[in-house]
Amino acid sequence: MSCPGFGELNIPSSRAFWDDCEEDEFENMKPAEKLQLKFDVESAGDVAPVASDLLVVIEGPHVTHFATTVLAKDSKRLCSIPAKTSSLHWNASSKQLLAILEDDLSSSGEVTELLLPYAKLAKNVVTLTLKPKVEFKSEEIQFYSDHVAIVRGVGVNQKDITELEAPNFIAGVAAGIASWRDQEELPVSSFVIYTDKLPLDSTAAQPVLKLLKSVGVTCNSSYIPPRKESSYLYM
Amino acid sequence: MLFLKEKRSTLDLTEYTVILPSICVGNAAQLACDLLIASKKLRRIGSLTHPALIPVYGPSAYQHEPNEKVSSCELYEGAEDKLLVVQFRAPWIARHTGSFQQELVELLKGARRVVILSGSFGFERRVIEESPWAYRASDNFKEIHAAQLGNAELIKWKEHTGEAIYGGGNALQLYKAFDEKNVAVMLLFRYLLEGDNSTDASLIVKELNELCEDFLQLRSGSGGDSSFKLTVPKSWNLLFGNDITELLF
DSSP states (O other): OOOOOTTOOOOOOOOSSSSEEEEOTHHHHHHHOOOOEEOOOGGOOSSSOOOEEEEEEEEEEOOOHHHHHHTEEEEEEEEOSSTTTOOOETTTTTTTEEEEEEGEEEEEHHHHHHHHHHHHHEEEEEEEEEEEEOOOOOOOOGGGOOOOOEEESSOOOOOEEEOOOTOOOOEEEHHHHHHHHTTTTTTTTEEEEEEOOSSSSSSHHHHHHHHHHHTOOOOOOOOOOOOOOOOOOOO | OOOTTOOSOOOOOTTTTEEOOOOOOGGGHHHHHHHOOOOOOOOEEEEOOTTTTTOOEEEEEEETTTTTTEEEEEEEEEEETTTEEOOOOSSHHHHHHHHHHHHHHHHTSSSSSSEEEEEGGGGGGOOOTTEEEEEEEHHHHHHHHHHTTTTTTTOOEEEEOOOOOTTTHHHHHHHHHHHHHTOOEEEEEEEEEESSOHHHHHHHHHHHHHHHHHHOBSSSSSSGGGGOOOOOOGGGTTTTTTOOOGGOO
């Protein structure tokens, strides 16, 4: 059996653009339509940004089910965020605002700008980015081979949290919000968890829940992932 | 959105030279800017955000500014040398590039001169004996640097006249945008290939130094290239990812 493409040298036509665009095409591209938050019917009259005690931004691939189950309990969904199934939730009793963001780098700059009014009004902000473990870079990578999760902070000064080291970094809306708060010298705690299971299962969720609790985020103590159809691999 | 540190409200670039990379083949121009910033220990003075830029946040990329956090577009200044280096850390979003480019030109158009660094695919160099360097300069830039650009012993670059620089990203469009605003602008690029482009980056900086030695001053003495002093930033660790696990074998 042949292996198409094996041994071929695939050179990207351009490194300049994240989205699919050739270098000679972008000049003729139409200006992008502005993205907007889509407010739910119940909160349609209440579109002004809410002032929260704590804004929690959680971002990663397939994060929606985990975050809505463990973090959005007793919260009211305010609006959908234009990046896949992303959404914004408000818990009036704890004054906690929650942004759940599915991984979508191509709209992350624009979505960051949409969420900045909320980040401006928040007394404190916690961002958490979930990434696959293979993206973690370290000169001692063998040391982490058995770890379920690698937890790192960016400028958090927390005793039990190790600081993220270059060349690692985070990218996306959480990075945008954290970067803005940091430049404005407003309180922000930014974390990244490199996990070996995405979407999270009940074991991989434990370090995430432990971290969220340690920084004062109201959440459940465990997570049960949605039931999947059997694989049909075996009788 | 422009963020400036220390409560500065405007960016005064009078008499400044601005160096900015295009996001090109092998990221060579960005690597060259990294070398410039680390070698000259430039000070971060601000950053830019725009929907065209994928937000980035993380630990400092340079040893000399350990408390800074990286972001997608950073501004570094050498006040003594009147030098401003722009660094991009993420590719752009094509549908927003036009408006970002306009914003960038508006911000930097007050500079004395602008140098755009770039690269082009090595296989686009049709005559192998020709110089691996090419440039394109506006008339007012050529006037300022007539002595250097006219000295064939010093500058061996070929003048580019084509309509595209393949692999050069948005370099040519950015050059044209500055030229339209009558900013003295030069686009300098090297023909190179994807791979370990750290050598290409140092060669770009060395070549730029031939033109701009008055302010770059990267030579430690009067000797030849051997005395060239460049500092590799710590963010270049693991440029090609982690070591391969022993369990694989």
